Amino acid sequence: MKERQIIDVDDLIVDEENPRFEAVSTEDDALFSILKDQSLASGNKILNLARDIVEHGLNVSELLVVTPIDGTKAFLVREGNRRVTAIKLSLHTDRIPSGFNNLAPFFAELSGAMQSHRNIECYVCDDEEEIRRLLMLRHGGESGGVGTVKWNSAQTARFSQEGNSQSARALSLIDHLRDQYGQGELWYVAAAIPATNLGRLISTPEVRQMLGIKVDGSAACYLGGHDALLLDVLKAVREGGVGPIYSKEARVQLVESAAERVEPDSLSRIRLPLDMASDVDRGETQEEYCNSRIGTDAEEPGPNASVSNKSTLPNVFNEAHLPVVADNTGEWQADINSSGETVSGGCKSGVMSAGGTIRRKPVTRSADKRMFGHTLRPKGPKSNDIYRGIDWIDEQYVRRPEEFAYLLPILGFSLRLLMEIVAREYYESLGEDCGDQSLTKFLKDVAKPAVAAKMSVVGRNNLALASEWIDGKYAFEAFFAKWAHGTLAVDRSALVRQSELVALIIDEVWT
Numbered sequence: 248m249k250e251r252q253i254i255d256v257d258d259l260i261v262d263e264e265n266p267r268f269e270a271v272s273t274e275d276d277a278l279f280s281i282l283k284d285q286s287l288a289s290g291n292k293i294l295n296l297a298r299d300i301v302e303h304g305l306n307v308s309e310l311l312v313v314t315p316i317d318g319t320k321a322f323l324v325r326e327g328n329r330r331v332t333a334i335k336l337s338l339h340t341d342r343i344p345s346g347f348n349n350l351a352p353f354f355a356e357l358s359g360a361m362q363s364h365r366n367i368e369c370y371v372c373d374d375e376e377e378i379r380r381l382l383m384l385r386h387g388g389e390s391g392g393v394g395t396v397k398w399n400s401a402q403t404a405r406f407s408q409e410g411n412s413q414s415a416r417a418l419s420l421i422d423h424l425r426d427q428y429g430q431g432e433l434w435y436v437a438a439a440i441p442a443t444n445l446g447r448l449i450s451t452p453e454v455r456q457m458l459g460i461k462v463d464g465s466a467a468c469y470l471g472g473h474d475a476l477l478l479d480v481l482k483a484v485r486e487g488g489v490g491p492i493y494s495k496e497a498r499v500q501l502v503e504s505a506a507e508r509v510e511p512d513s514l515s516r517i518r519l520p521l522d523m524a525s526d527v528d529r530g531e532t533q534e535e536y537c538n539s540r541i542g543t544d545a546e547e548p549g550p551n552a553s554v555s556n557k558s559t560l561p562n563v564f565n566e567a568h569l570p571v572v573a574d575n576t577g578e579w580q581a582d583i584n585s586s587g588e589t590v591s592g593g594c595k596s597g598v599m600s601a602g603g604t605i606r607r608k609p610v611t612r613s614a615d616k617r618m619f620g621h622t623l624r625p626k627g628p629k630s631n632d633i634y635r636g637i638d639w640i641d642e643q644y645v646r647r648p649e650e651f652a653y654l655l656p657i658l659g660f661s662l663r664l665l666m667e668i669v670a671r672e673y674y675e676s677l678g679e680d681c682g683d684q685s686l687t688k689f690l691k692d693v694a695k696p697a698v699a700a701k702m703s704v705v706g707r708n709n710l711a712l713a714s715e716w717i718d719g720k721y722a723f724e725a726f727f728a729k730w731a732h733g734t735l736a737v738d739r740s741a742l743v744r745q746s747e748l749v750a751l752i753i754d755e756v757w758t
Contacts, residue, residue, distance in 0.1 A: 413446030
């Protein structure tokens, strides 16, 4: 017999041999054992279940499984004993076992409403092998995917959608690892960590800096370059729970210790000056910290001190007074020809300096456009660190360009540094040492041919700036040289264009 029937709860007998407890001889003993097994420090799970049934009804996705009892109209419950117990005790409070009399008033409150749930749809089966198969599917674990596959903590948190911003970042990071790296070990270990714990780990700026993790609101992504270190830290959190990451100091210590083992020679343990947040309370966002710290003189500058106030910057960072012309975007900037020489030109407007030259007109049209145009993934650890530093500083500038205008020169020479490091890492990977000629040789012998090959595939019109560089009409190297030596003010529009060409080179050669 294998069929569905609607059966009154009084005709359902709680299984005396329920695997949840040792076998007993009567149904009343079974009721006692279930209540004891489901006890809580305050209340009882069976009472909670009864309240849920009254409010929402029985779980329609899971039928009770019952077996006919020969010679009677009753059925033995093989799956669903907790539900039957909850209904029975609500309808018949006199059957509540001694020792649980304190629950009687609460079950009694449910008696009237529970009447509408006394008739239960059941799957009636007298095939013992089939019943065992069904019970194993429900309670026997995943069995390689045949049984019930439970959600991990990330999947549960994603469904509930009740996590705080830290949990949302954790889920975003897990999704990113899956999308970018597939369901490999990084994703597997991250997904096994409760979202609250993973969110706590990446809530600390120093930790994110060392691991190569970027956050933007509730979104988080891994920028690459530290796979072994990230995996080591994730395993420690998975195995240690919240203990090793309870405080900010503990989180930083955990990652630093791992870096000492996994990346002893990496720059990943050197924190960006503008990302230092030793006095940030847990829960304070990076943006709040940046807004409260950048532009202050809270500490005496040390060997690794950050630039804290425009007045402390060297003269090279101050706005230069150079001849300017309008470019084809209508913005004003110094004009550089293909040989890297500054060319004077007429202008329609501007402020005349005491020396008779024209002050560069501030550019605003590119102020809200981020550098690089998309997330980069330099495969060298040093270039990856520098890229992340540039990206972070650029993020602060875009948020408050007028207040953080002094960051433009820093971004200019940092962009040149990024290309220098990429070049050196490239040749190191080949076992070559080109010394101070690394960048020049790299741009000529590696980057230009790679970009030219890219243009042959996608067309010159889609890579206009790269085309101008290949043809010698855009002074890519000259901008770098003048920005690095402070002989040319860093214009935001030029900075963005320069960074997009850098991004193209890195994408084609060093990703």
